[in-house]
Amino acid sequence: MSYQQYQAYQNNSVETASPSELTLMLYNGCIKFIKQAKKAIDEGNIQDRNNYIQRAQNIIRELMVTLDQDAPIAQEIMPLYDFVHYNLTQGNVNNNKEALQEAEDIVVDFRDTWKEVIKQERKRTYGQGTNA
Template sequence: MAYQQYQAYQNNSVNTATPGELTLMLYNGCLKFIKQAKKAIENNEHETKNVMIQKTQNIIRELMVTLDQEAPITKEIMPLYDFAYHALTQANVKNDLDQLEQAREIIQDFRDTWKEVIKQERIRQYGQGVNA
């Protein structure tokens, strides 16, 4: 019963989120999966590591294809996504925690920046701060 309520809450959160909030959820998902991949590498759980890194790569790929190709900022963001994606590949193939950490840092920076953008937008719209 509690699990069904949690699932309903999760579905409602996604269905009612703004595009900005959905992007923030994707960044948070990446960070969660990277953390799980790190733990799996440390515990020699190769299958789990592979699944978590692939989930992260799938999110990054989705973020890449949804970028507005006409926006000037895309030329700055795309190479960082490419770098993170490649670092994840190397982390997966070589069980390389340094590469995993490089990808995490990039995604963390994007997440933190995006969180601040959402916060500033809410202040602009509503005249008050709301935690993102």
């Protein structure tokens, strides 16, 4: 598959995804960028570390902005998003892999929970369980 074909596939995936699937994509992207930032720390690559952490922070900010503040769970989720963002900042400023790991662990928990939500949603909608 050529790079252009891959990009077309990626664009199509985003354009046809449900809001739930887009949220899952954001979580997965954030996890990927945190892992890349930790690798950049290991390699001593400050520029890449900064770039990947900023990308992860952008995703967390997007999740914060789009969080339905009227939902009861929002009062529990927002402080966790704040904590993840803080740890990403600490990871960047202090070259701190432990802070990045804490952020990653929380985002992985969010992602795994969200996968289960999608699975249950599909089960209700289609009467069957499908893997997310």
